[in-house]
Amino acid sequence: MEHQLLIYNTLNRRKERFEPLHAPHVGMYVCGPTVYGDPHLGHARPAITFDLVFRYLQHLGYKVRYVRNITDVGHLEHDADEGEDKIAKKARLEQLEPMEVAQYYTNRYHTAMEALNVLPPSIEPHASGHIIEQEQLVQEILNNGYAYVSEGSVYFDVAKYNQDHHYGKLSGRNLEDVLNTTRELDGQEEKRNPADFALWKKAQPEHIMRWPSPWSDGFPGWHCECTAMGRKYLGSHFDIHGGGMDLVFPHHECEIAQSVASQGDDMVRYWMHNNMITINGQKMGKSLGNFITLNQFFEGSHEKLTQAYSPMTIRFFILQAHYRSTVDFSNEALQAAEKGLTRLMDAIKGLEKIAPAAASSVDVKNLRTKCYEAMNDDLNTPIVIAHLFDGAKMINNILAGNDTISATDLEELKETFKLFCFDILGLKKGENGSNAEREAAFGKVVDMLLEERAKAKANKDWATSDKIRNELAALGFEVKDGKEGSSWKLNK
């Protein structure tokens, strides 16, 4: 695990050498979807960003336990207020059991993530499945004096906490800023301070999702789940906590406060945040008519889209920007990404046609080194992709006879593309990547068998060579014997 991986730590506002607490193990927690609607671009970006981290750390040799939660309860509509559980609300509107809604959208999310070639996390815990752990967290914070019970709900005492610690250290705010930007909302009278946030909410009579607790029948505050589940599955100190930049405040700030108030220190060593997505320069929102779901992208079934964009185009487009830069989606930009991806994939196909020469006029090692350098520089995928395009040019120049490559270098070039394009960036060839790979492997086995048949023929072992030929024919293989060996086709 010799590497120089730097990652940007939001907490310290600088790139830092990545050094896990318990190498070779790495613990990573990423905020997952709230499952009350179809997955959209805002879900795709963090999923792809941390999929990249997951893949790269594993490539470096770490054993990564990657936890990404499903928020199926407790996400308040307005953070700093008397919220209503978003999911329960949707369920009431639809006259459905909230868990049925949550299950439906969880399944839709999984399907979309699979299409984007996002690997499943090691553990995908549900907030509703960890009520006990969240209640334990709330009790610890109460015991330590950083929370108070009010009308059956429990609130985090931000002012008290801020006397002993700095509330706002992740987002770079101070309590005064927070107070000035907190909206006055209904039910604030339960709180000592408008900045206080709910750790446990007493359920109103109409509230469907509720559990018993020492304080009331109710549900946990949104911020509790990540602290409780992160600790349960990764331990009280772990390496990486990720999410979208919009979660820095208040969500992750509150997580740090909960962690410090319960166990005395923060659980997280590196806080990582991906930047936001805009569509034609605008924030995505249902009221703006530019709220496009991933399925609508894949099908081209939204009026703002001039065509369908494959999941790999979306993935490639997102990776063409550094994760800490904003990304603006437009038809033009996506079409450019689609073309670029095709160019890259065509070059990779070309790799198979290259005949090695005695010596190389190209520098493959340098290409590989540069790709690593870019990845190690806070996962700079746009630079990696730029280098891969240089590699594509290299391939095309060799094919055009303008450059030469040795057999060893050709192997390394193939490996470099496989590693960075497929294993690390997570791109897939064709629609059915895995199928194609299987077919390729099986095809080689047919070649091997035909080789055995050629050997049998050379040894005048006609029994064997006929048997192989007849059995292949019975299976639907059409074998053609030519001067330079046999070729075949499977008619199925």
Place this chain on the structure above:
Amino acid sequence: MEHQLLIYNTLNRRKERFEPLHAPHVGMYVCGPTVYGDPHLGHARPAITFDLVFRYLQHLGYKVRYVRNITDVGHLEHDADEGEDKIAKKARLEQLEPMEVAQYYTNRYHTAMEALNVLPPSIEPHASGHIIEQEQLVQEILNNGYAYVSEGSVYFDVAKYNQDHHYGKLSGRNLEDVLNTTRELDGQEEKRNPADFALWKKAQPEHIMRWPSPWSDGFPGWHCECTAMGRKYLGSHFDIHGGGMDLVFPHHECEIAQSVASQGDDMVRYWMHNNMITINGQKMGKSLGNFITLNQFFEGSHEKLTQAYSPMTIRFFILQAHYRSTVDFSNEALQAAEKGLTRLMDAIKGLEKIAPAAASSVDVKNLRTKCYEAMNDDLNTPIVIAHLFDGAKMINNILAGNDTISATDLEELKETFKLFCFDILGLKKGENGSNAEREAAFGKVVDMLLEERAKAKANKDWATSDKIRNELAALGFEVKDGKEGSSWKLNK
């Protein structure tokens, strides 16, 4: 919703008219997988059986809420004893977090179910996510005097219960039978009666999965989860509870006892059970060497399999037997199913080539009626399939010019096939089928190559045998040599 659907109720040992409690809503609970191993045939049969029920009830116009759980904790290794949590055990062996193991196998299960075209249930609750609800159930049973605390564990008092109610009414046993067949196992001293079963188990120090409770840090007994989650998502009385016949005793018997002991009556109106699966006449078991996973069927990569079988062949084969009959898997039987399915699908393709005539010499309405009659007779799919084969003959006769069909009847024939073949039986045409066929053909080629390798070995031609083995390994094939030949798996 006019229909005459009869379903066999295990409780009353007879077919009964299906009348839901709250039409048009139907609540159905089915025992799902314990996720500590790869999915196998024992998972496929109940999943396909109740997928059929789910599909048919929806076709009849019901709004079905179908709950199928994930058992990720609390499944004791031996039912009536001091058990050890199977998952926790596996995790300790593998040095993994139990939830990481559970997540891995849950994902594998979902992939296999999708391949079998089993629809996802409406809600898929995790046992570990419903500890509070299970503790509430245990407390109610304690309050009602049908359970006792012993050494931090809680046991159901079967003898006490049997004085007031009949323990054994589902399985047709009485307490004396039960006692005579209960094995004496370690730790029985905690129980008043060997037939008593655990509602809550105190965790041993080495036990990883544990939660706080009024009685001890521990975990719920296996039977609790279905009672607690069924009630939570379907209400205290619901229509159908399903599962494999092996669950009748003790699992479902204990569920009834828990329900009666907590709320005063059984929650379930219709108890449905699918029969068991054997392989070449033997019970499937790891020790018998006939434990074949679904993936091994799909890939043909188990030494007992002479070829790969597509998911649709497996599904069709299972549906060719009535769900209450046993099914014996063998290569011959599966190959016959494969041929039958191809014949059926070819006939359906033929439908598109039919030119309608002025009048019909065939009786389509009768075909459709007979299919409905078979489905309504306790979901008699083998009869439905027999009628569909009659329909296939009808198509072939029309195509051969021996019969005629009117335009209206042709439409009805197409609809009948679409409805019964695809919507209700859940078969799929196309892509997957042909892919599976290609995989099957390629799989045979791997077998042929391994045969050549065996020959080379027999001839002490180590160069050839090593070369084949190494090249296969490089392509991603994992070859295992056994006494009865070699088996393989393609890791792509």
